[in-house]
Amino acid sequence: xxxxxxxxxxxxxxADALRNRPEAVAALLASPEARxxxxxxxxxxLDSAGALTWGEVTGNEPLFLxxxxxxxxFAALPGSAAGAGARAILGQLDPTDAPLFAAALSLSSWHLRxxxxxxxxxxxxxxxxxxxxxxxxxxxxxxxxxxxVVIMLATFEDRLLLGRQPIYPPGRYSALAGFVEPGETIxxxxxxxxxxxxxxxxxxxxxxASQPWPFxxxxxxxCTANATGDALVIDHDELDDARWFTRDEVAAALSGDPTAxxxxxxxxxxxxxxxxxxxxxx
Ligand SMILES: [Zn+2]
Numbered sequence: 001x002x003x004x005x006x007x008x009x010x011x012x013x014x015a016d017a018l019r020n021r022p023e024a025v026a027a028l029l030a031s032p033e034a035r036x037x038x039x040x041x042x043x044x045x046l047d048s049a050g051a052l053t054w055g056e057v058t059g060n061e062p063l064f065l066x067x068x069x070x071x072x073x074f075a076a077l078p079g080s081a082a083g084a085g086a087r088a089i090l091g092q093l094d095p096t097d098a099p100l101f102a103a104a105l106s107l108s109s110w111h112l113r114x115x116x117x118x119x120x121x122x123x124x125x126x127x128x129x130x131x132x133x134x135x136x137x138x139x140x141x142x143x144x145x146x147x148x149v150v151i152m153l154a155t156f157e158d159r160l161l162l163g164r165q166p167i168y169p170p171g172r173y174s175a176l177a178g179f180v181e182p183g184e185t186i187x188x189x190x191x192x193x194x195x196x197x198x199x200x201x202x203x204x205x206x207x208x209a210s211q212p213w214p215f216x217x218x219x220x221x222x223c224t225a226n227a228t229g230d231a232l233v234i235d236h237d238e239l240d241d242a243r244w245f246t247r248d249e250v251a252a253a254l255s256g257d258p259t260a261x262x263x264x265x266x267x268x269x270x271x272x273x274x275x276x277x278x279x280x281x282x
Contacts, residue, residue, distance in 0.1 A: 005211035005222070006090075006268040011099030012073060014066040019129040025064050028072035029057060035071070036062055037104050039078040043086045044101050050094040052101060063107055063130030065100060075104040075130075081112050087215060090268040098268075102212040107131070109216035110144040118142060149218045150189045151177035153274050154202050156227040160250055160278060161198060162262065163234075163242035171263035173243070173253075175271040177220070190223050198242045199233025202226060208277065211270045220270045224278075251279050 018024045028034060035054035038045045045053045059076030066073055082105060093101055107130065117124045117135035124133040124142060133142045153175050154161040162173035178193035180186060187205040194200050202225035209222045234242050245253075245261065252260035254275055265271040 005209050005270045005273045006095055007098045007102055007211035007213075008209070009096055009099050011103065012066045012068040014103075015064075016131075019064060019131050022127075025129045028064070028067075029062065029074065031072055033071040034074060036074040036076050037065075037100075039076075041086075042078045042080045042082040043089055044075075044104055046089060046092055046094075050092045050097075052097045052104075061126050061130065063104070063111070065104060065107075073100070075108060077108050077111055081109060082215070091266060093268070099212070102214040105214040106146075106212065106217045107144055109214070113216070114142060145217050146212075147218050148180040148186070148189075149177055149213070149220050150180055150186055150193060150223055151175045151220050151271060151274070152190045152194065152205075152223040152225055153278060154194050154198075154200060154225045154227045155278075156200075156230045156244065159230070159244040159246055160275075161194075161200070161227065161232075161242060161244055163197065164240040165238070166240050168240075169263065172265065173241075173245070173262040174265040174269065175222075175274055176239075176242070177271075180221075186221055186223065190225055194225065194227075197235045197238050199231065199235075200227045200229065203228060209270065209273060211273075213270075222270045222274050224274070247279065250275060254279060 034057050036057040038053040038055050047053050057074050062074035062076045065075055114133060115123060117138060117140050119140040120135060120138040122135055122137035124135045127134050131144065163176045164173050176193060176197050180189040190205045191202050194202050205223055205225045207223055211220050213220045230244055232242055249261050253262050253264040264275060
């Protein structure tokens with residue numbers, strides 16, 4: 001079996017039916033079993049084993065995350081948004097807690113950034129246990145955003161296209177990626193991004209797997225595609241470089257071989273899952 005994406009765990013029962021019942025959420029809030037995520041610098045704090053940490057529920061309007069084996073779980077809004085170094089903590093995060101980490105971080109980030117109605121500009125209020133906001137002035141309802149991003153492996157004659165973004169650490173190559181635009185299918189976004197960034201045309205776009213990426217609200221949609229040729233025209237505004245790699249080269253990078261021609265993406269990136277899958281397909 002190919003590996004699952006890092007954020008693919010079951011998470012907890014989101015208990016959607018309770019969100020529209022403020023009295024039920026209030027009762028859960030008063031429960032002795034209620035706990036809230038502890039924050040550090042705008043990010044859920046982790047213990048030494050990489051698990052989320054929990055404390056007494058504080059704050060006026062904590063977000064209702066759901067029920068963990070029947071026990072209510074909340075998150076108060078952190079005092080500040082996550083800093084630029086937030087992704088670094090993923091290397092320590094226990095994958096079991098990854099879905100809840102993503103939900104708490106994305107949802108809280110959305111509230112911190114969307115305190116005002118996007119229709120009329122008035123301050124808005126939280127409702128549905130923190131899974132929506134409503135404007136008292138115009139009645140507009142606003143829901144937490146999820147931003148779809150395609151991330152894809154294109155192959156040509158058993159070689160794989162990977163690229164380098166300027167922000168990557170030295171030696172790192174990974175799958176090309178880009179936001180899905182309004183009016184676009186996943187398949188069209190994959191083909192457009194590969195053509196824009198690397199100058200290739202593709203066929204047979206296939207969905208493989210997805211995972212949330214809570215910085216702040218992306219959903220990474222992992223795909224594969226077949227290139228119709230291997231001539232590259234690299235967009236150097238987006239990428240430092242893009243290259244075709246052989247199966248042996250990718251296998252060496254994934255095994256951490258110091259002589260490999262590139263440094264593989266970390267295990268919490270879905271690009272890593274896609275690469276592991278491609279090698280497992282051999
Ligand atoms: Zn409004």
